[in-house]
Amino acid sequence: MTSTASHTPTTSATRSAPTSLPTTTRAVVFHELGGPEVLKVEEVPLPAPGPGEVLLRVEAIGLNRAEALFRSGGYYYRPTLPGSRLGYEAAGVVEAVGEGVTAFAPGDRVLTAGNFDFGVHGVYGERIVLPESSLVPGPAGADPVSAAALWLTYTTAYGGMVETGGLAPGDQVLITGASSGVGTAAVQTARRVGAVPIVTTRGVAKREQLRELGAAHVISTDSEDLVEEVKRFTGGAGVRLAFDGIGGPGFAAVGDALTAGGTIVAYGWLDPRPIVLSMNWPLTVHTYANGLLADDPGFRRRAAAFLGAGLASGELAPVVAEVFEGLEAMGDAHRLMESNEHIGKIVVKV
Structure with a gap:
């Protein structure tokens, strides 16, 4: 490509x-x-x-x-x-x-x-x-x-993290459910922007594959504490941005892993239970609907340009x-x- x-x-x-x-x-x-x-x-x-x-x-x-x-x-x-x-x-x-x-x-x-x-x-x-x-x-x-x-996986990652979350070079970003289609696209998208992806997966079986994909740190949530691991990897600071497709009660821990004034972009709810909001205030929560953003011709042009350049450079490659x-x-x-x-x-x- x-x-x-x-x-x-x-x-x-x-x-x-x-x-x-x-x-x-x-x-x-x-x-x-x-x-x-x-x-x-x-x-x-x-x-x-x-x-x-x-x-x-x-x-x-x-x-x-x-x-x-x-x-x-x-x-x-x-x-x-x-x-x-x-x-x-x-x-x-x-x-x-x-x-x-x-x-x-x-x-x-x-x-x-x-x-x-x-x-x-x-x-x-x-x-x-x-x-x-x-x-x-x-x-x-x-x-x-x-x-x-x-298209859908990479525009969700690009639209959610870059256009909505303002992901910038040097940022550390938490990506939950990183083994999914959107999750793997998000890891590559973060790397292409120049950000540092910290990712979660439930077990340990996918850890090495996610590292090979570009994850800087992989947290196995079945056996590791998400907040402790994020704080350890970031020297206690936490991340400025989290990109979450899971929701549910675990949403609170995602907020706890933010820096003060950090942002969560929630793009899905794989856990159908009610979302619990972190009390690590102030924080900003954006709910993200890719289909609505894709109605904008300007977004479609910007996303196509981002994907085209990433494909050409090899930084983006669908998994x-x-x-x-x-x-x-x-x-x-x-x-x-x-x-x-x-x-x-x-x-x-x-």
């Missing part, structure tokens, strides 16, 4: 579309809340792209924890049942565009921006129709698997834990995601 692809806008005279478009497609849907077993592959209607819309042939899908929460009823918005769709992140090829689309043309490789209701526009399928504003150019030279593991083949493997992919035994992103090839 060398850089983020550029694309010269085209006109309707230069675009070409298939003479006939499919009217149905195979997609993963679910009709009830539950575990991975509720995911079914079915034939569903596929509308032609309308004004401002793009028809995408999906090549690979990157899984996110939000999708497991959505499937089981624990996400911040609920699926409409029966027949809910699922999925934020995919890499693919444009097959057709609707009236007024100028940024993309048939044949372009693109990524989904994850700024949509995935109960309606879920990307777990062979083809999807999305608004033009929900796509970004694919990274030049990237294979579909690597591309599907890129892919395992690749599954075919939509029928989606249940097994979700089981692995919920096992917490992997490091990095799980991808399903379509």
Whole structure:
């Protein structure tokens, strides 16, 4: 991977579309809340792209924890049942565009921006129709698997730590749940900024891999005290910024590990129990929603530039834990995601 692809806008005279478009497609849907077993592959209607819309042939899908929460009823918005769709992140090829689309043309490789209701526009399928504003150019030279593991994880890390948290060179940043897709992206993003990542994982099995990825210090929270370890590593000062995707009662310890006046950016809640706030005041807590930030064209441009430069330099390289083949493997992919035994992103090839 060398850089983020550029694309010269085209006109309707230069675009070409298939003479006939499919009217149905195979997609993963679910009709009830539950575990991975509720995911079914079915034939569903596929509308032609309308004004401002793009028809995408999906090549690979990157899984996110939000999708497991959505499937089981624990996400911040609920699926409409029966027949809910699922999925934020995919890499693919444009097959057709609707009236007024100028940024993309048939044949372009693109990524989904994850700024949509995935109960309606879920990307777990062979083809999807999305608004033009929900796509970004694919990274030049990237294979579909690597591309599907890129956008949402790295823009969450970049948007959360850099744009929201103000991460700067020399900062020490605490990253919880560092073995996840976003966690591994956050470690690389911190290193690219020139910051020092201090990370957590539950056991000791992933410690060495996280060090190899660039973590300056790894805390095994099953056997080590998070606050004591952060203070020991920082000479008693604590960190200025924490990037947390877990929440729950353990959120208090994350706040306790901050310097006075420090900041937590909370981007997820893997622990569904109520969050307990630290009394290490003053502190600032930002809750972070990547999809809302990705609605801003300026953010999409800045993020694409950051990712493109990082890919070109080799400082950013998606960590892919395992690749599954075919939509029928989606249940097994979700089981692995919920096992917490992997490091990095799980991808399903379509």
